Amino acid sequence: MQARWSILLLSFLALAAAGARQPAAAESATHYYIWGEVKNPGAYPHRGDLTVADAITAAGGFTDVANRNRATLTRGERQLILSREDLTQTGADGVAVMAGDVIRIETGAITVAGEVRKPGDYGLEHASVRQALIAAGGPTPQADLDSAYIARGGKVIRVDARQILAGAAGVENPALEPGDVLHVPKAEARVTIAGEVRRPGPYTLEPGKLERLEDLIAAAGGPTANARTTRVELRRARRAGERATVETINLEGPRADELQRNPVLQSGDHVVVPAARRGRSLSINDVYQIGILVLTLISILARN
Structure with a gap:
């Protein structure tokens, strides 16, 4: 008798578990998910023409610390890396979102790379070129500060790192965004x-x-x-x-x-x-002056 009750109890628990999973499965067939650094993360109803940019907008947009250059989209067992363009393009040019997709917006960091003493990732408290370079220990002796640049998505923004570090008046110290890479190349000999x-x-x-x-x-x-x-x-x-x-x-x-x-x-x-030295050629004026001198000498000799 006790064994029969145990079997019935196990069957009931199995049915309850199946019932608990069913709404999630149904939801994944009609919803997509967006997590991480958006203002309102969660599950959202899917519609046919939805793009990643639309999904971010529906979730209230990025937070202040979101990485706007890179995110991930998980679709079943596949994971796609999304670029800055993928996160902003809408319509036919945008990345389509399917029901069940999971979008994750990562926390942004500023990366300082190349010829600095401590390359690596830095927090948003170092959100300008000068602050980021100082946090990274400054340039190495081989650094080409005149060729430094910010990589932002698919864009390259040149910066005058030498003047910025020196605090020169009138030189812009650009603000860095989450996901930016500040690169200081090695100087060519x-x-x-x-x-x-x-x-x-x-x-x-x-x-x-x-x-x-x-x-x-x-x-x-x-x-x-x-x-x-x-x-x-x-x-x-x-x-x-x-x-x-x-x-x-x-x-x-x-x-x-x-x-x-x-x-x-x-x-x-x-x-x-240098150029080889050559004898100086006579100009027309030189010839004229010599002629005058010769005539003068002839005149003097004739008088004598």
């Missing part, structure tokens, strides 16, 4: 060459390769016919703010002194190939 070469200008040194003066001149198309290769100038700044040293190099010097004749280049070097 550059040298310049001017004067009597075929292609003067800036050149980038190849990383890990010892490039010499003759390599640079060859890359610049070689010296012109008017080049004075015995007096090539190599100008090199030892440290930032110091005056450059100037070394005069004879490219036609003895091969035995290779290091002095063909030195290894360093980032920031400036090479000048």
